[in-house]
Amino acid sequence: MLKGKIGLAPMADYTDFSYREICREYGSEFSFTEMISIEALIRDKKESFNMLPKENEENIGIQLFGSNINSFIQAAKLVQNKGNWIDINAGCPVKKVIKKGAGSALLKDLNKLGDIIKALKENIDKPVGVKIRLGFEEDYAEKIIEVVQKNKADYVIVHARTQKQLYSGKANWNRFNDLKKICEIPLGASGDIYSYDDAKIVMEKYMADFVVIARGSIGNPWIFSNITPDINEIKKVILKHANLMINEHGEEKAIRRFKKIFIGYTKGMKNAREIRKKIPYLYTYNDLINIVNILE
Ligand SMILES: Cc1cc2nc3c(=O)[nH]c(=O)nc-3n(C[C@H](O)[C@H](O)[C@H](O)COP(=O)(O)O)c2cc1C
Structure with missing residues (x-):
């Protein structure tokens, strides 16, 4: 399972093998692939297979996005041996993705999200986690987390914004405190962590069990170890x-x-x-x- 407290978040078009290697060298304790389309994996698309972890990578999750339950099972079975766990993308706010019922669209259909988690837990041998936002239009994160843990996900990562907010405003770190009270599985935090100190605050004051850093690591892999480079x-x-x-x-x-x-x-x-x-x-x-x- 995901080991460590400070890791690299998934970022499409950024967190390829090279990006992960650099962050790992400077202290990122775990990482994720970019989001990979389950339908593209099933169609045997080369570019999607190239996004999978390379042989020597450790402590890495494969992030999958899509909507169809059978495709999720099929794709996860195909790739599970390449990584240490599977992460379900239920947070991507991009229109093209939502239109197909994937990413944060799963937050509008919690039965389906629950069924996907359950199906993966029953059909693959690796741990399964989920990355969510606080909600779609509104914030109903408690309800989402109930579904996530009822279906036995191994962890949940919350980007503390709704889909509607996209990347605007400030991530609502207070919500980690609220969610920690009901969350029985490891709670990961995402959103606006721009320094090593931010990461510590989110864990110590806002009670997240671990944090993932996305934008704050772009051109700053030293963020994971609190080094100021010359x-x-x-x-x-x-x-x-x-x-x-x-x-x-x-x-x-x-x-x-x-x-x-x-x-x-x-x-x-x-x-x-x-x-x-x-x-x-x-x-x-x-x-x-x-x-x-x-x-x-
Ligand atoms: C360019 C970019 C690409 C992203 N791609 C993904 C992705 O593939 N999967 C995912 O779950 N989140 C993705 N995210 C969201 C981040 O993982 C993270 O939750 C969000 O950016 C908030 O964290 P930050 O403030 O540290 O950037 C992406 C974010 C950015 C900026």
Whole structure:
């Protein structure tokens, strides 16, 4: 099962193998794949299989999204041996996903969410957790958690916003306190954890059992161990991260995907604005080295 207190949250288009490796090196105790479509896995889509954990990865959950119960079972059976547990995405607020009844749409159909959890628990050999939001339009997280634990999920992670809120406003950490009172399974917290201190506060004051960090880790893998890196360390990790991605995806795709992460790494630098203007012209690893050389 998920071991540790501070880990990397799933982020589509970010948390590939390279991202997870870098975060792991700097203290992330567990991680998740990007969300992977159960229907794409069943159709044997190569890109989806490429998102699965690599051989040596430990303490990693495979996050699946979809809506059909039989497809969930089929997909989970196909991939379960590649990871340590399966995580059900019941929080994604994106329209395209909701339209198909997946992600946070499952919060509107709690019977179905419960049936999916139950079906996976009965049909696969690995632990099963769920990542939710507080609700769809309104906040009815207690009701969701009741269903989640009745169907014997092994943990629940709550992003303390509703679907309707998307990423606006502030995550309502007070709700972790409320939910902890009724939650009999490990309660994970997500939302607006932007420092190691935030992570500690969410566990000590708001009583979450563990936390996952998403946006706060973009260009800041040091968040997991409370290190403040100097400029040379940042430059070193930028190139290391990009190299891992080039091995994983090939140079063109890697550099394209790396741009938004690179912006994260340059946050707070003296010449961040000047650097950002160069990003549209970043195509190759050599281009990246040239930009990294002028970071200050
Ligand atoms: C770019 C991006 C992609 C995300 N992709 C996923 C995903 O694939 N699965 C998921 O459960 N949550 C996903 N999330 C939500 C995060 O895991 C997290 O719950 C949310 O961003 C709040 O945490 P934060 O404030 O630490 O970013 C994503 C968030 C972002 C910003």
